[in-house]
Amino acid sequence: MPNDSTTLAKPTGAVAKTVPPLPGRGGWRTALSVSLFLFTVYTALSVRLHQRMLTTGYDLGIFEQAVRSYAHGHLPVAELKGPDFPLLGDHFSPVLALLAPLYRMFPTPVTLLVAQAALLASAAIPLTRWAEEAHGRGAALVVGLGYGASWGIAGAVGFDFHEVCFAVPLLAFSLTALGRGRARAAALWALPLLLVKEDLGLTVAVVGLLIARGTGERRTGIALALTGVLGSALEMLVVIPAFNPGGSFTYASSVPGATGQGTGDLLLHYTVGLITPDAKAQTLLALLAVTGCLAVRSPLLWAALPTLLWRFASDNSAFWGTDYHYSAVLMPIVFAAFTDALGRPGPVRHALAVSAAVTVILLPQYPLWQLTQPATWRTEPRLATARRLMDKIPDNATVAASNRLAPQLTSRAEVTVFGMPGSRPDPRWIIDDTGQPQGWPVSPEQDRALLDDARAHGYRTVADEDGYVLLERLP
Known part of the structure; x- marks a missing residue:
């Protein structure tokens, strides 16, 4: 993680007093082209997986049942989780209601998959524009396509639908605004994260601290940080237990310390245990590798800390690795930090080359590569x-x-x-x-x-x- 004493890079960093001019039509053209390309790729893969019956009730079916409930004017219920199970008692994700009007017109799980593709692809727009504004079109393509082909996004596209697809563009727009010195815009983009999932309030809090420390908007930053912490606490301790049939926040029991472990065990777990077993260290290495480790030079990378902590602190091994959708929210953070770090003195071309090379090397290991395989386009009789x-x-x-x-x-x-x-x-x-x-x-x-x-x-x-x-x- 970046050194706590650093500030965001000038002139494109969050402490910049004079924000550089917005890019012209070329900046928009590159960003929109990258986003449209990614949307096409994501849609093709996710819809094809559904056509081949490789999507699942856990999780696409659950989220469709939730959106279907909203579309018919009810609070979300997921029969797949249990008889008349209120989904707000599992995770606090009222943002799903935004899909209800679209689902009323097109009542199919494909609606959710296409919406997810659009949301994930849209995150490339601010990242690509910022990179082109600061470093040129080559950098913009490396950042935009690097984000789009990154293993965290590929994992999400290849595994059903999840509510975190709303968080990805919000984080991209928020951190890009922060990196360009627009503190209030960064705060406004971060606030809706509280409606996406209960743990993201802690990410909102970190964005607030970055605003307070790195810009002149100290009051805005502190207010955002407090709102994030209080929002997550309210959702986990009050709202979710109120809806949950068991009257509790179910996932608290998966975090050591919630059920009374000894002091020595807890100390070991929250030190060495945060990077062991190897899956945790490998995830961290893969996260940093996509930017040639240059992202560690930017304070924006601190926004990844809450997600990494709850995942690595959990005793659920599914959270530790690079599979599924759990790392999707980390990708806009690490590429925003990468773009910010490119503004510092150093070998920019070398960093861009390393980032592009790592993306290409890792691509065959994750679901987007399936689009190149003939089996993907065959349908079993x-x-x-x-x-x-x-x-x-x-x-x-x-x-x-x-x-x-x-x-x-x-x-x-x-x-x-x-x-x-x-x-x-x-x-x-x-x-x-x-x-x-x-x-x-x-x-x-x-x-x-x-x-x-x-x-x-x-x-x-x-x-x-x-x-x-x-x-x-x-x-």
Whole structure:
């Protein structure tokens, strides 16, 4: 992380007294071109994954159920999380309501995927414009495309839909404004993060501290920092427990210290444990490598600290690595810090070359690379069987479906994941993929046993074709 005594680089840094002129049409042209290209790529990948039935109930189905609730004028309920489960009792993400009007016009999970692609792509606009304004078109392309092809964004695009897609452009616009000396604009872009997810209030607080320390808007910065801390505290301690059926913030138990560990264990966990096991250190290295480690020269990188801390402090190993969507919010931060650091004395061309090289080297390891693979553009014949069998399920029916079949039905039925503990019992329909089982939430052996048990307790087999089983509960 950057040294605490540093200030943002002049003349493009947050302490700049005279902000350089905005770029002309060329700056907009480059930024919009990069953003449009990224939107096309993200849409192609995420929609194609859905067409191939590789999206899941956990998480695309859950978020579609939430947006569907908003679209019909209700607070978000996700049947996939449990019977009539209020989603505001899981995470505080009322920002999802913004998708309701669009979903009313296009009631399909593809609406969420396209919206996510647009939001993630839009974050490239401020980053690319700032880089071109400060360092020229070459730097703009490295920063814009580097952000767009970064492993954190690729992981998010390749794994369903998540509410953090709203946070990514907000952070990009906020930190770009801060880097260009526009403290109040930075604060206004950061504030809505409180409506995206409960932990992001801590990121808002860090942005406030950066404003207070690095600009003349000390009062604005302190007010923003206090708002961020109080907002996260209110959401975690009051709002979410009020909606949660258990009356608590569920994820608090995954952070050591919340359940009374010994002092020695806690000290070890919050020192050495923050960079071990190796997955944590590898994630940190991958984060810095995309900028050739130059981002550490900018105080903007401090905005990544809250997200890194809660992830590495958690005992959930899924949070530690570079997979899934958990690092998406880090990408606009690290590339904003990179752009700011490029304004300092040093080998700018060398840093840009290293950043571009790392992006290219890492690209094949993450989902965007799938677009180059022939298998991505082939459709298995058995998927037509799955669609034909799902068409037999009437609208508004209760259905237990395999995790990868669930989001194919959530737009028109009440869906749970087959085999998920705590789901609503005795759905009218069961549709299960036994040919290519995902192995979650139950093993293939358990899955077959559950089907046999269903048949023994009032379900008839409607179809058993190409590895798909459709059961209906008899009246």
